[in-house]
Amino acid sequence: MMTKPPLDKGNPIFGHSIKFNNDALSxxxxxxxxxxxxxxxxxxxxxxxxxxxxxxxxxxYLDPEDNFxxxxxxxxxxxxxxxxxLMLRDFDDHKFHRGLLQDSFRxxxxxxxxxxxxxxxxxxxENLKSKKSFNLYETMKGLMFKISIExxxxxxxxxxxxxxxxxFTDSIKSATSVVRTxxxxxxxxxxxxxxxxxLTYFQKKAETVDIDKKTLFSELVKTNKHETGLSxxxxxxxxIFLLLAAHDTTTSTLTSAIHHLxxxxxxxxxxxxxxNGISFTDIADxxxxxxxxxxxxxxxxxxxxxxxxxxxxxxxxxxxxxxxxGGTYVAIGPLVLHNDERYxxxxxxxxxxxxxxxxxxxxxxxxxxxGAHTCLGKFFASYLFKNVxxxxxxxxxxxxxxxxxxxxxxxxxxxxKDVKISIS
Ligand code: HEM
Numbered sequence: 001m002m003t004k005p006p007l008d009k010g011n012p013i014f015g016h017s018i019k020f021n022n023d024a025l026s027x028x029x030x031x032x033x034x035x036x037x038x039x040x041x042x043x044x045x046x047x048x049x050x051x052x053x054x055x056x057x058x059x060x061y062l063d064p065e066d067n068f069x070x071x072x073x074x075x076x077x078x079x080x081x082x083x084x085x086l087m088l089r090d091f092d093d094h095k096f097h098r099g100l101l102q103d104s105f106r107x108x109x110x111x112x113x114x115x116x117x118x119x120x121x122x123x124x125x126e127n128l129k130s131k132k133s134f135n136l137y138e139t140m141k142g143l144m145f146k147i148s149i150e151x152x153x154x155x156x157x158x159x160x161x162x163x164x165x166x167x168f169t170d171s172i173k174s175a176t177s178v179v180r181t182x183x184x185x186x187x188x189x190x191x192x193x194x195x196x197x198x199l200t201y202f203q204k205k206a207e208t209v210d211i212d213k214k215t216l217f218s219e220l221v222k223t224n225k226h227e228t229g230l231s232x233x234x235x236x237x238x239x240i241f242l243l244l245a246a247h248d249t250t251t252s253t254l255t256s257a258i259h260h261l262x263x264x265x266x267x268x269x270x271x272x273x274x275x276n277g278i279s280f281t282d283i284a285d286x287x288x289x290x291x292x293x294x295x296x297x298x299x300x301x302x303x304x305x306x307x308x309x310x311x312x313x314x315x316x317x318x319x320x321x322x323x324x325x326g327g328t329y330v331a332i333g334p335l336v337l338h339n340d341e342r343y344x345x346x347x348x349x350x351x352x353x354x355x356x357x358x359x360x361x362x363x364x365x366x367x368x369x370x371g372a373h374t375c376l377g378k379f380f381a382s383y384l385f386k387n388v389x390x391x392x393x394x395x396x397x398x399x400x401x402x403x404x405x406x407x408x409x410x411x412x413x414x415x416x417k418d419v420k421i422s423i424s
Pocket of ligand 1: 086088242245246247253300304305306308310367368370375377381
């Protein structure tokens with residue numbers, strides 16, 4: 001028998017929006033105790049049905065009948081600043097664009113990217129060597145931004161670096177703004193203005209980019225050489241979205257992983273051993289780095305960089321006997337599944353070894369989503385993560401921190417307060 005999900009309206013004015021921003025995990029876990037795994041809540045003035053079971057999550061990601069729109073779902077949470085990025089396209093149109101972008105993520109292109117980022121990583125390490133400690137999140141964010149700049153913006157004149165960082169930060173901030181109309185002085189208005197400037201920047205660059213440089217940008221520009229390829233405007237739109245997709249995701253995994261290492265000397269030493277003799281630009285070598293992989297997996301389990309995915313319901317349909325009306329939203333929550341003790345042994349404990357001890361695939365694990373929109377950068381993200389970790393353990397005998405790390409896991413994970421890491 002089909003049934004309607006139970007509705008919890010929350011605060012009469014704000015619904016659940018504020019609590020969701022402050023502590024999404026405990027909000028949803030409390031509602032699960034009350035209603036079970038499926039319930040409807042109100043966020044940003046829209047009613048959203050939450051499906052918090054592994055099977056419904058898989059069904060919605062795979063979406064065999066094209067019932068769920070990623071475009072309208074993400075538009076709802078990201079606003080207009082990332083319009084026409086890959087996650088903001090659907091079905092045949094998405095398939096076409098994904099096909100064109102996919103080429104920029106082929107194996108030999110990734111090797112080129114790894115070569116391009118080596119000098120930036122080496123400069124970062126040299127800089128750390130002159131210090132006794134560093135602010136973890138701030139440093140990771142800076143490093144990931146520098147890497148994105150090099151790979152995404154191609155050659156840029158240093159005097160524009162700060163300006164580009166500001167434009168990009170404004171675009172991201174607009175995505176988490178509670179005000180959803182671009183009124184004067186709002187984050188959204190600022191974000192949309194920043195988008196315009198970035199679009200102009202990328203379009204101009206696309207005309208003059210040096211194809212031989214083998215950056216992600218030049219790879220993408222190559223696709224417009226075909227008759228059915230991308231226009232410079234479309235390339236600019238994809239670049240803006242790629243910056244978002246690549247930047248905060250890798251920053252947050254590195255932040256929690258490095259903090260874990262700063263409190264676990266034994267694992268740090270094991271990673272040092274693993275990194276021995278590895279070439280950091282060789283994909284086969286990087287793939288063999290199982291301990292670093294387990295650290296990456298655990299970072300994404302505890303604090304998935306995309307903690308929730310939202311989809312718009314295109315037409316009346318049902319999921320696991322729950323009736324859904326067309327024109328409403330559904331959300332699935334890797335953050336909630338990854339921290340559910342029904343599926344994980346002591347989920348509160350940050351323990352990379354849980355991924356080493358077992359050959360079984362846990363079907364409650366969705367760090368890169370699934371189906372048509374599965375993360376396009378997932379392999380590159382893992383190689384980049386391992387590069388940073390290996391560079392760190394091979395260059396420093398010891399890293400430590402006496403400060404606990406408290407992460408607010410949604411809408412994107414970030415530390416409530418940055419922590420200091422001491423190095424020697
Ligand atoms: C730890 C790092 C990362 C994580 C956990 C991650 C996670 C995700 C997830 C969950 C999605 C899909 C969301 C949904 O279906 O609703 C996604 C999409 C995407 N990601 Fe990543 N991502 C990471 C890094 C990267 C990097 C480094 C790049 C590019 C260099 C990238 C490029 C993309 C793209 C292009 C999409 C859109 C795919 C599509 O819609 O077809 N990601 N990512």
